[in-house]
Amino acid sequence: MTDGITKSATGIEGFDDLTLGGLPTGRPTLVCGSAGCGKTLFASTFLFNGAKLYDEPGVFVTFEERPVDIIANVDSLGFDLQGLIDRSQIHIEHIAIDPSEVAEIGDYDLEALFLRLEFAVDQIGAKRIVLDTIESLFSAFSNPAILRAEIRRLFDWLKQKGLTAVITGERGDGSLTRQGLEEYVSDCVILLDHRVDNQISTRRLRIVKYRGTAHGTNEYPFLIDEDGFSVLPVSSLGLGHKVYEDRISTGVPDLDAMLTGGGFYRGSSILLTGVAGSGKSSLACMMADAACKRGERALYLSFEESEAQTVRNMKSIGTDLAKWLKLGQLRYIAARPTFYSLEMHLAMMLREINRFKPQLVVLDPISAFTGSADIAEVQTMLLRIVDYLKSNGITAVFTHLASVQQAETDAGLSSLMDGWILLLNREANGEFNRELYLLKARGISHSNQVREFVMSNSGIHLLEPYLGEDGALTGSARRNAEARARRAETERQAEVARVQDQVTQRRRRARAQIEALNAEIEAEEAELRRLVTAEEIYQQQSREKTAAVARGRGMNLSTGTRKQD
Amino acid sequence: MAEDSKEPVKLVLYVAGETPKSLAAIRNLEKICSEHLAGKYKVEVVDLKKQPQLAREHGIVAIPTLVKELPVPIRKIIGDLSDTQKVLVHLSVEE
Numbered sequence: 016m017t018d019g020i021t022k023s024a025t026g027i028e029g030f031d032d033l034t035l036g037g038l039p040t041g042r043p044t045l046v047c048g049s050a051g052c053g054k055t056l057f058a059s060t061f062l063f064n065g066a067k068l069y070d071e072p073g074v075f076v077t078f079e080e081r082p083v084d085i086i087a088n089v090d091s092l093g094f095d096l097q098g099l100i101d102r103s104q105i106h107i108e109h110i111a112i113d114p115s116e117v118a119e120i121g122d123y124d125l126e127a128l129f130l131r132l133e134f135a136v137d138q139i140g141a142k143r144i145v146l147d148t149i150e151s152l153f154s155a156f157s158n159p160a161i162l163r164a165e166i167r168r169l170f171d172w173l174k175q176k177g178l179t180a181v182i183t184g185e186r187g188d189g190s191l192t193r194q195g196l197e198e199y200v201s202d203c204v205i206l207l208d209h210r211v212d213n214q215i216s217t218r219r220l221r222i223v224k225y226r227g228t229a230h231g232t233n234e235y236p237f238l239i240d241e242d243g244f245s246v247l248p249v250s251s252l253g254l255g256h257k258v259y260e261d262r263i264s265t266g267v268p269d270l271d272a273m274l275t276g277g278g279f280y281r282g283s284s285i286l287l288t289g290v291a292g293s294g295k296s297s298l299a300c301m302m303a304d305a306a307c308k309r310g311e312r313a314l315y316l317s318f319e320e321s322e323a324q325t326v327r328n329m330k331s332i333g334t335d336l337a338k339w340l341k342l343g344q345l346r347y348i349a350a351r352p353t354f355y356s357l358e359m360h361l362a363m364m365l366r367e368i369n370r371f372k373p374q375l376v377v378l379d380p381i382s383a384f385t386g387s388a389d390i391a392e393v394q395t396m397l398l399r400i401v402d403y404l405k406s407n408g409i410t411a412v413f414t415h416l417a418s419v420q421q422a423e424t425d426a427g428l429s430s431l432m433d434g435w436i437l438l439l440n441r442e443a444n445g446e447f448n449r450e451l452y453l454l455k456a457r458g459i460s461h462s463n464q465v466r467e468f469v470m471s472n473s474g475i476h477l478l479e480p481y482l483g484e485d486g487a488l489t490g491s492a493r494r495n496a497e498a499r500a501r502r503a504e505t506e507r508q509a510e511v512a513r514v515q516d517q518v519t520q521r522r523r524r525a526r527a528q529i530e531a532l533n534a535e536i537e538a539e540e541a542e543l544r545r546l547v548t549a550e551e552i553y554q555q556q557s558r559e560k561t562a563a564v565a566r567g568r569g570m571n572l573s574t575g576t577r578k579q580d
Numbered sequence: 581m582a583e584d585s586k587e588p589v590k591l592v593l594y595v596a597g598e599t600p601k602s603l604a605a606i607r608n609l610e611k612i613c614s615e616h617l618a619g620k621y622k623v624e625v626v627d628l629k630k631q632p633q634l635a636r637e638h639g640i641v642a643i644p645t646l647v648k649e650l651p652v653p654i655r656k657i658i659g660d661l662s663d664t665q666k667v668l669v670h671l672s673v674e675e
């Protein structure tokens with residue numbers, strides 16, 4: 016502890032993050048747990064990765080299993096132990112003691128064990144060592160006083176040699192190890208646990224003690240599967256995640272239209288709640304499909320339906336998921352909630368997310384968990400998932416089966432969600448109609464309408480609602496109302512046409528009358544003109560007549576001008 | 581019984597340096613052999629400090645260890661051989 020502890024990475028997924036670097040270099044670490052909890056695997060992974068990844072050769076001291084068995088056991092996890100042994104990077108020292116062929120007479124010590132270890136360590140220049148499990152010695156030798164002294168000496172020797180050691184120990188009653196090994200190893204103690212609750216087993220890892228360094232203190236779930244040993248520290252997540260400005264389509268153009276600007280923000284958590292058969296999964300699939308269309312990767316975690324079933328069902332609404340699966344853009348993982356415990360599910364999901372690095376994750380449905388575990392635990396798990404996805408900028412789609420039409424989830428997740436789509440299936444006038452309502456969309460102005468949600472072989476459509484005097488209508492009520500409206504419209508149009516006709520006729524009549532009057536006036540004017548002309552002619556004639564009379568009388572009644580004529 | 585067998589008793593004593601326990605075991609073994617197995621034994625003393633690979637080869641863990649290699653079955657005795665009677669019983673050789 017003088018100038019901090021240097022650490023040796025184990026290369027175990029997650030564990031090195033948890034311990035901020037790995038196991039203490041040059042010191043012994045005790046890994047304890049009950050039978051079958053993965054102690055030996057932890058130890059062999061530590062050794063294998065040390066030799067393979069960090070160029071630190073290691074000695075595996077086995078007191079129980081034969082070297083061939085150890086090689087065969089890890090071979091199934093893809094560890095080529097034999098290859099490393101051939102290259103002198105790993106040595107397996109088998110210390111087999113058969114108490115039946117050994118008698119103890121007088122005083123002895125385990126110097127030969129030390130010599131063997133020293134020989135093995137020096138032979139390959141080992142930096143790491145595994146003792147699995149040293150407690151076997153207690154059954155091989157009958158004098159515990161000698162053994163305890165020798166084991167203490169062994170640990171001192173390991174430290175003196177500067178070996179990073181992993182010592183495994185069987186869990187005892189009321190103590191970490193059966194033989195109280197923890198009193199010798201005081202630097203780092205790791206407890207592996209394997210519990211069964213409700214017939215579901217969970218593996219958990221806890222760092223009981225790690226002297227001189229900060230470390231996570233919780234119980235962390237870990238996995239042992241075909242990829243080896245992985246620990247998943249998933250609790251220390253804050254709210255300092257990145258915020259995205261770009262929008263992503265939901266795959267349903269009508270829904271995008273309801274969200275002004277087209278779709279949700281990237282990295283949102285979107286909850287789809289609804290009763291059975293309201294189209295939650297289909298909508299979730301559409302979102303996954305849209306992600307794939309954008310050239311992104313989508314991870315679909317299903318807890319109810321199998322891959323083939325979903326692919327078939329989606330085909331019926333015109334979406335081909337098989338294509339994306341083949342291209343590797345969509346990954347579909349189906350597991351019953353009862354397969355694992357919650358932590359294991361969480362661990363599995365996080366690992367898959369880590370590996371596949373999707374831009375969109377679908378969990379369908381989260382309500383499946385509420386049956387298999389305590390609500391509070393489910394909530395914690397989902398909270399972790401939501402946080403994890405958020406902090407990685409992954410869009411999350413959760414579906415939740417609601418037993419009643421309610422704006423609330425059993426898992427109490429609603430406040431965590433950025434977007435919430437409520438899918439309803441309402442009975443009215445003897446028929447059920449699917450409806451969709453955007454309950455919440457943080458930071459996006461959105462429509463407040465309840466839209467009718469129609470799935471057909473051309474995909475999902477949201478119909479414009481019929482907004483009549485009696486409120487918004489759906490289904491056949493909408494169709495009836497629309498028909499009624501159409502009829503009324505036709506009638507109104509006919510009325511208009513009729514009135515228009517009337518007006519036209521009247522206008523025509525009026526015009527005819529105007530024309531007649533005009534003609535009359537014209538006739539009268541013509542008469543008038545005729546009379547005027549006749550009068551003028553009369554006047555003229557009368558003047559000429561008078562003049563002629565005057566001339567005949569020799570009277571010059573006219574003026575001089577007339578004379579000049 | 582050992583008298584009937586023609587092959588001699590072959591004993592290997594593994595020690596590690598000249599520790600008090602090792603020296604005591606050598607002393608005790610010499611005494612047992614000369615007193616009880618005169619002329620019928622072959623003893624080899626192996627110092628594992630010098631030849632540690634032999635410890636691996638023969639599966640030796642404790643020091644001192646006495647191995648009766650012949651006649652079969654192989655028997656192992658660990659400790660400083662301070663109890664002569666017990667040693668003889670475990671070696672299945674009698675006078």
